[in-house]
Amino acid sequence: GESVGLHLPTLSVQEGDNSIINCAYSNSASDYFIWYKQESGKGPQFIIDIRSNMDKRQGQRVTVLLNKTVKHLSLQIAATQPGDSAVYFCAENRPGTYKYIFGTGTRLKVLA
Amino acid sequence: GAGVSQSPRYKVTKRGQDVALRCDPISGHVSLYWYRQALGQGPEFLTYFNYEAQQDKSGLPNDRFSAERPEGSISTLTIQRTEQRDSAMYRCASSPKGGRNEKLFFGSGTQLSVL
Numbered sequence: 001g002e003s004v005g006l007h008l009p010t011l012s013v014q015e016g017d018n019s020i021i022n023c024a025y026s027n028s029a030s031d032y033f034i035w036y037k038q039e040s041g042k043g044p045q046f047i048i049d050i051r052s053n054m055d056k057r058q059g060q061r062v063t064v065l066l067n068k069t070v071k072h073l074s075l076q077i078a079a080t081q082p083g084d085s086a087v088y089f090c091a092e093n094r095p096g097t098y099k100y101i102f103g104t105g106t107r108l109k110v111l112a
Numbered sequence: 113g114a115g116v117s118q119s120p121r122y123k124v125t126k127r128g129q130d131v132a133l134r135c136d137p138i139s140g141h142v143s144l145y146w147y148r149q150a151l152g153q154g155p156e157f158l159t160y161f162n163y164e165a166q167q168d169k170s171g172l173p174n175d176r177f178s179a180e181r182p183e184g185s186i187s188t189l190t191i192q193r194t195e196q197r198d199s200a201m202y203r204c205a206s207s208p209k210g211g212r213n214e215k216l217f218f219g220s221g222t223q224l225s226v227l
Contacts, residue, residue, distance in 0.1 A: 008152060032213035043116070043203055043218030044155065051213065089154045093213055098143070098168055100216065102154030 008087060010107040019077040023090035023103045028071055030092040034100070035064060035075045039086045047075070047088075077108075085110045114138060116219035118204050124225045125194055133189045133222045135204030141217075142210040146179055146189050149201045149221070158202075161187060162210045194226045 013019045025033065031052040036044035050057045050064045050073075057064050063076040073090050087107050091100040117136040125131050137144050143162055147155035157171040163184035172178070176194075181187040191198055201223050205216035 034215055036218075041220070043205075043220050044216075046215045046217070049215055091154070095212075098145075098160045098162075098212055099157040099171065100145075100155075101157070105152075105154050 008105050008107045010109060012109045012111055013080050014111050015080060015082060017080055019075075019080045019084070019108055021075045021077075021088050021106045021108065023073040023075075023106075025071050025073060025090065025092045025103070026101070027092060027094050028068070029095050030101075031095055032093040033064070033066065033073055034091045034093075035062075035073075036089045036091060036102075037084075037086045038089065038105070044089060080108075080110050082110050082112065084108060116204055116206055116217055118202075118219040118222050120222060121220065122223045122225075124227065126227050127196060128193055130190065130192045131194055131224065133191075133202050133224070135187045135189070135219060137185065137187070137204065137206030138208075138217055141206035141208050142184075143207040143214065144181055144187050145205040145207075145216060146187070147203045147205065147218075149203055151201075155203055155218075158189070191224075194224075196226045199224055199226045 034049045035047040037047050038044045048059045048064050061078045065074045087105045089105045090103045119134045145160050146158040149155045159179050160168040161181040164181050176192045179189045201221045203221040205218045207214040
């Protein structure tokens with residue numbers, strides 16, 4: 001089957017710890033951002049989004065932080081679980097277009 | 113199911129053959145996207161439809177690639193005279209509305225292998 005992210009940056013965390021996944025985006029005018037989770041053999045799955053008029057948004061066990069000054073996004077996962085193991089992508093929506101530009105991804109490994 | 117459906121799941125073809133990849137979006141979704149994902153990378157935009165109108169095809173690599181969505185629902189991505197470099201996972205996504213800043217729902221993709 002498909003294997004996503006063979007050579008991606010990898011973050012290994014202990015089960016129960018908090019995870020922080022970082023992403024640098026390229027266009028300072030981008031006004032909407034999404035984090036996706038991709039498990040092996042599956043398509044990207046929406047986790048959380050944030051608009052550029054916000055600095056922080058919280059979901060269930062996840063928080064996204066946006067720093068427009070340095071064009072940086074982070075995804076925080078609280079109490080990381082084995083089911084969180086996947087590749088995580090950030091995506092930015094560029095103004096004036098409908099296309100989403102995806103980052104290179106980070107593999108999260110949760111250690112029991 | 114209620115998700116985005118793509119077929120075939122796997123397609124193996126010989127160089128020079130044409131292939132057609134099918135996407136059935138979530139019922140009622142206005143927007144439909146095609147992306148291509150190489151191993152170890154994030155999805156790369158190919159084209160976007162709002163109902164049946166192809167509003168952005170700037171990501172299509174060359175004129176061998178085309179897409180249509182004639183009735184504003186099912187879409188077909190066609191690659192003519194396939195080359196080995198076309199081998200990749202092709203993903204379809206849909207979203208409920210036609211505007212910007214909408215979350216996308218992705219299908220499981222079609223893995224294309226050109227021999």
